[in-house]
Amino acid sequence: MTRIVIVGAGISGLCTTHYLVRELAAAGKSVEIILFEAEKVPGGKMRTICEDGFHMEWGPNGFLTNKPHSLELVKELGAEDRLAPSSDAARKRFIFSGGVLHRLPETPPAFFRSRLLSLRGRIRILGELFAPGPPRGVDESLGDFARRRLGPEALEKLIDPMVTGIYAGNPDRMSLASCFPLIHDLESKYGGLVKGMIALKRERRRAGEKREMSAGPGGVLMSFDHGVQALTDILADKLSDGLHLGVKVNRVIRREGKILLSLEENGLRGEIDADVAVLATPAYAAAEMLGPLDSSLRGALAAIPYSAISVVALGYDKKALGNPLDGFGFLIPRGERRKILGALWDSSVFPNRAPEGKALVRAMVGGVRAPALAALPPAELLELVRSELTVTMGVTADPVLSRTFFHEKGIPQYLVGHGKVLGRIEERLAATPGIYLNSNAYRGIALNDCVLQSRLTAERIARDLHTGIG
Ligand SMILES: Cc1cc2nc3c(=O)[nH]c(=O)nc-3n(C[C@H](O)[C@H](O)[C@H](O)COP(=O)(O)OP(=O)(O)OC[C@H]3O[C@@H](n4cnc5c(N)ncnc54)[C@H](O)[C@@H]3O)c2cc1C
Secondary structure (H helix, E strand, O other): EEEEEEOOHHHHHHHHHHHHHHHHHHOOEEEEEEEEEOOOOEEOOOOEEOOOEEEEEEOOOOOOOOOOOEEEEOOOOOOOOHHEEEOOHOOOEEEEEEOOOEOOOOOOHHHHHHHOHHHHHHHHHHHHOOOOOOOOOOEHHHHHHHHHHHHHHHHHHHHHHHHHHHHHOOOOOHHHHHOOHHHHHHHHHHHHHHHHHHHHHHHHHOOOOOOOOOOOOOEEEEEEEEOOOHHHHHHHHHHHHEEEEEEEEEEEEEEOOOEEEEEOOOOOEEEEEEOOEOOOOHHHHHHHHOOOOHHHHHHHHHOOOOOOOOOOOOOOOOHHHOOOOOEEEEEOOOOHHOOOOEEEOOOHHHHHHOOEEEEEEEEEEEOOHOOOOOOOOHHHHHHHHHHHHHHHHHOOOOOOOOEEEEEEEEEEEOOOHHHHHHHHHHHHHOOOOOEHHHOOOOOOOOOHHHHHHHHHHHHHHHHHHHHHHO
């Protein structure tokens, strides 16, 4: 019987497995599918820590409905009744600038009234209509794109915090086309952002969409009754016998027409062969596994760097907090030189994140701005965050609970040239049939992107098996 081995039980590995089961059953193919995960728990970055009535997200907060992929998956799993939409307050997002929290304006009139940007900066944004087009044949950085179209102040106060909020990255090193393909395409298709937004607004109206477009990422942020881990738990439960936790794959080679994977479990080593292997791990882990098979492939994979980030969760008594936490939270532009990247007001976004009378805040530390801060010991990290929350939010209360979660290699960075790196990876993979790569390292880091890429990977494998390529 054909055997497919998937490595890594984050959302990408779990979804690839789910869609493979679906695709192969539809094709009437009987295939053995095995999923190996190095950790003792499935979910990868999607983990929810529950303590004293608080639900603290280790990594992601939820997924947005601006793309349909996660929602479609939830419906397919019959788990809609477990969904928890974010509150209306989540639409209010803030930027800490000049010592004050400014509400991110949601509409053009609010934008021109807002003091977040100077009058000159706001007028410069109007110049977007007349900005020069993109340089030809260049993978432009987000920083250069923003300077060209919106001006330096918008880069500093709007784009830099946005890149920090999603990638914990540096806009001058990140690729616009790889990180934000929709914005890249908006310019290519409509000749500019304002022109593109107007055209999209018209299209939305024609399609009967009544809600205004907002300055935020759009759509509604969704989570689950007990946090995001619910989704990966549901996917993992469906696999039962096929999922092997605590098993690390050390090496993937080819031998006698088969793929051979070296395994390690509790210090014991073994091997398993497969017809198809999907590495749904971070790129650096795939580089290590595939190194003995193809050193160029290892080189290309290792060229995708990751930012380090620490998440610091603080629970408070609402009465002692002295801040209503009315909104989603805030981000801080690099120029403010603060020691946190921003903070999410989790219990305002999802009220079930904290018990009655309590509030939950999660601050982010590190990123490419300050990787050493992310790696601080928990006690120092906590002290740092508490003093930063005093400056930014005026919070001096003692927390009733605190936890720190360190992601040494947290978020992949799609740097300028990322598209070329992907090209090299594809080229090398074409020479090693049967091996597939799928994780957030390649074509999108949002949960929606991971779900979509997993479906596409599963469909491709099913096609390749059908035509005998895999
Ligand atoms: C702090 C933070 C906040 C985020 N917030 C959001 C958010 O709000 N919304 C959103 O959409 N996205 C968010 N993201 C991004 C999103 O969480 C990730 O892109 C996504 O969870 C990645 O899933 P993945 O399966 O590709 O990788 P991972 O979750 O990293 O899973 C990879 C798995 O592979 C396993 N593995 C690695 N090597 C081996 C090996 N050799 N053998 C066996 N197993 C191995 C790992 O243990 C891991 O379980 C956030 C990320 C972080 C870090």
